Amino acid sequence: DSGVTQTPKHLITATGQRVTLRCSPRSGDLSVYWYQQSLDQGLQFLIQYYNGEERAKGNILERFSAQQFPDLHSELNLSSLELGDSALYFCASSVALQETQYFGPGTRLLVL
Amino acid sequence: DQQVKQNSPSLSVQEGRISILNCDYTNSMFDYFLWYKKYPAEGPTFLISISSIKDKNEDGRFTVFLNKSAKHLSLHIVPSQPGDSAVYFCAAKDFSGNTPLVFGKGTRLSVIA
Numbered sequence: 001d002s003g004v005t006q007t008p009k010h011l012i013t014a015t016g017q018r019v020t021l022r023c024s025p026r027s028g029d030l031s032v033y034w035y036q037q038s039l040d041q042g043l044q045f046l047i048q049y050y051n052g053e054e055r056a057k058g059n060i061l062e063r064f065s066a067q068q069f070p071d072l073h074s075e076l077n078l079s080s081l082e083l084g085d086s087a088l089y090f091c092a093s094s095v096a097l098q099e100t101q102y103f104g105p106g107t108r109l110l111v112l
Numbered sequence: 113d114q115q116v117k118q119n120s121p122s123l124s125v126q127e128g129r130i131s132i133l134n135c136d137y138t139n140s141m142f143d144y145f146l147w148y149k150k151y152p153a154e155g156p157t158f159l160i161s162i163s164s165i166k167d168k169n170e171d172g173r174f175t176v177f178l179n180k181s182a183k184h185l186s187l188h189i190v191p192s193q194p195g196d197s198a199v200y201f202c203a204a205k206d207f208s209g210n211t212p213l214v215f216g217k218g219t220r221l222s223v224i225a
Contacts, residue, residue: 002155033212042116042201042215043156056212090155097210100146103155 003027004104006091012110018079021107025072025093031055032074033101034066037088049074050097081111115139116204118216127225131189135202135216138183142214144207147176147187150199150218159200160187163207192223 003026013019025032031050035043045058049068060066063081068074078085088108092101117136125131135145143164148156162169162176162185169176175188189196202216 002157004155006155035215040217042217043203043213045212045214048212056210058212092155098207100158100161101213102158103148105153105155 002102004093004102006104006107010108014112015081017081021076021089023074023091029093029095031094032068033092034076035090083111086111116214116216118202118219120219122220124222125192127223128191131192133187133200133219135185137204141206142204144205145185146203148201194223194225197223
């Protein structure tokens, strides 16, 4: 158990819908990262937050947005969902910007 | 453009023998490398890392070798155990530039008893 929690574990929704994925980092970790893993793909970096501020952005679609709250938990919002958004979404956290990242168990999203 | 490549999607090894997982990278700015292990239905777990000032780092049964001139790193597991069966991801970053981790697509290791 990495100490990073993600909810929900599974999510099934329809195209065009909007969903919110939630992540609670390890106690004491200030940095949160979001990754997407599609079938047969590596983990694609989406976005990073540090102590509430956005610090780095990867190939995140405009339909996706995220935020980190004062209690340091983070939410990833996915809207106007398409079939191709079906994937595993992982959250990771680290103490500081350059430290080792610890991953949550992921949320499996299926868009029908 | 894949900056981190794991060219072997899968690898089978006999229990007790050595497992060697390979990773190549193209970005010469990468100076910090990590290996993660992933079991089904779980998130990746950090295994071992190496910075570009070293060419080898060892942690128990796991050793990572870095060949900067060839832009190649490898993970050696000796001896391999059935519990090592998992997907292994190589990741790299430009540490000083505070860039995000770039992951390879992973290699599925099966250790056969």
